[in-house]
Amino acid sequence: MKYTIYHNARCKKSREGLELLKNSGKEFVIREYLKEPLSAKELKLLLAKLNYTPIQLVRTGEKIWKDNYKGKDLSKDELIHIMVEHPKLIERPIIENDKNAVVGRPATEIDKLL
Template identity: 60%
Template sequence: MIKIYHNNRCSKSRFGLKILENSGKEFEIIKYLENMLSAKALKDIITILKIKPIDLVRKNEVIWKENYKNKTLTDTEIINAMVENPKLIERPIIVNGNKAVIGRPPELILDII
């Protein structure tokens, strides 16, 4: 089943959700700010996305700028930062089996659904 890791306060995430709704396909909404992801779940998503953990970080977030910017962090430390501060996670993330995209721009979602 398709999953969308969603933040309703984000316009790109809302637009991504609309794309899924309009697709007519079944999907699951995961509100990752309310139901925090485990480090393992985040690692799995990063693996499917085929990116490095740092590429999933919202680097303009105040939390990142104040606590992590300009520090040398391991992948594990970056993942732990996102687990502890889920606002740092880029959104929306759409996972469909062994394919995934960050919906920025949201039209990328069409490539995997």
């Protein structure tokens, strides 16, 4: 089974998740989602694998969120659009395989997928 890690190299938790994947011996690809943003369709598929609502994937502590969106009543589609426009708002790291996905916070969550 092949895995994908949605990775931000500047994030300590994301680097920890990548290290765990490397040590697992599993085959995986790295997608630096800030350089190669997800489409709305990809994000919807990822949310389904995570069994998350869009707001559960939003990093609500980020300045972009606080300054522009906090306290607003946003639909699921609006939240997806916001994450597509501002990929920095997507929680990280996310690891997925063909059927499931997890947010690697804490990194031990990744073990559940492997």
